[in-house]
Amino acid sequence: GQSLEQPSEVTAVEGAIVQINCTYQTSGFYGLSWYQQHDGGAPTFLSYNALDGLEETGRFSSFLSRSDSYGYLLLQELQMKDSASYLCAVLDSNYQLIWGAGTKLIIKP
Amino acid sequence: DVKVTQSSRYLVKRTGEKVFLECVQDMDHENMFWYRQDPGLGLRLIYFSYDVKMKEKGDIPEGYSVSREKKERFSLILESASTNQTSMYLCASSLWRDSGNQPQHFGDGTRLSIL
Numbered sequence: 001g002q003s004l005e006q007p008s009e010v011t012a013v014e015g016a017i018v019q020i021n022c023t024y025q026t027s028g029f030y031g032l033s034w035y036q037q038h039d040g041g042a043p044t045f046l047s048y049n050a051l052d053g054l055e056e057t058g059r060f061s062s063f064l065s066r067s068d069s070y071g072y073l074l075l076q077e078l079q080m081k082d083s084a085s086y087l088c089a090v091l092d093s094n095y096q097l098i099w100g101a102g103t104k105l106i107i108k109p
Numbered sequence: 110d111v112k113v114t115q116s117s118r119y120l121v122k123r124t125g126e127k128v129f130l131e132c133v134q135d136m137d138h139e140n141m142f143w144y145r146q147d148p149g150l151g152l153r154l155i156y157f158s159y160d161v162k163m164k165e166k167g168d169i170p171e172g173y174s175v176s177r178e179k180k181e182r183f184s185l186i187l188e189s190a191s192t193n194q195t196s197m198y199l200c201a202s203s204l205w206r207d208s209g210n211q212p213q214h215f216g217d218g219t220r221l222s223i224l
Contacts (some may be wrong), residue, residue, distance in 0.1 A: 004151065032137065033212065042113075042153075042199065045212030089150070096167075099151030 002026045004100035006088055011106045012078055013046055020073045020086050020103045028093020032064050032071045035087040037102065046073070075105070083107045112136070112151065115200050115216035123224055128187040130219050132200030141183035143167075144176060145196040152199065157173045158183055190223045197221075 004024045012018040022032065031050035037045040048056055049064035049071060073086055081101040085102040092098050116131035134141065140159050144152040144167075154167030156175040164175050172194060176184045183202075187194055197220050201213040 008149075011174055034129075041217075042215035042217050043213075044215070048212070083223075089152075096154065096157075101151045107128075 002077050002090075002092065002098050004088055004090060004098060006086075006100040006103045009102065009104045009106065011108065014078055014080060014107055014109050016078050017074065017076045018078060018105065020075075020088075020105065022073075022088035022100055024069050024071075024088075024090045024098075026090045026092045026098055026102075029066065029069075030091040030093070030095070031098065032062070033089045033091065034062055034073045035089065036084050037087060053074075053106045078107050080107055080109070111142065113200055113202055113214050113216040115213055115219050116197075117219050117222050118217060119222075121222045121224060122187075123188050124190060124192060126187075126190045128190050128221070130185040130187075130198055130200075130221070131182045132185070133181050134183075134202040134214070135181065136179065136202065136204075136214070138202035138214075139180075139206050140205070141177065142201040142203075143173075143183065143185045144199045144201065145169070146199055146218070147196050171224075192223050194222060195223045 006022045033048045034046040037043040047062040054063045059076045064071040085104050087102045088100040089097040113134045142157040143155045158164045158177040174186045197218050199218045200216045203213045204211045
């Protein structure tokens with residue numbers, strides 16, 4: 001079967017750095033995406049990694065290791081507005097997104 | 110900016126009713142999707158469409174049908190609503206079939222309760 005594993009909840013302090021991991025087991029792989037979803041809101045796209053390595057976009061970075069079937073989202077200089085759920089998703093061989101259950105990020109002042 | 114609009118934010122229906130959820134996108138996207146989102150589970154794909162009048166089953170199509178008569182509109186139909194269909198329903202659209210670096214754009218969701 002296809003599965004994505006990510007922690008259900010992560011807690012961090014405002015101003016700190018946090019890493020949210022995602023491991024996957026899917027039939028085929030084109031890339032790994034990250035989405036942010038605030039409570040009651042729509043998921044919004046953050047990043048997409050098709051190749052190994054680190055991609056940086058402002059305070060957010062995303063990493064992929066295809067050999068380890070693993071990726072992570074790195075959030076720096078955390079702000080209270082970053083409190084949200086973060087969803088990882090794999091684009092499989094059928095060009096469908098397979099979604100993880102999401103990681104709830106709790107930020108404390 | 111892409112806008113995906115779902116017709117209702119909250120909806121309460123009774124068991125056995127036929128329920129229509131509407132979704133409209135304004136960016137001429139080829140692909141449209143219907144998901145449901147339940148606590149502790151990832152987004153689960155119900156149906157998707159990559160062209161007008163085309164539809165494909167996702168992972169959990171049972172109890173649902175869809176309609177895409179116009180490119181901008183994708184409707185989800187619960188033929189005979191049941192309590193296990195109480196959920197958050199999310200509609201999304203994307204430009205191309207390869208939606209990796211063409212991200213999916215989501216509506217705000219419809220929280221549907223079946224009593």
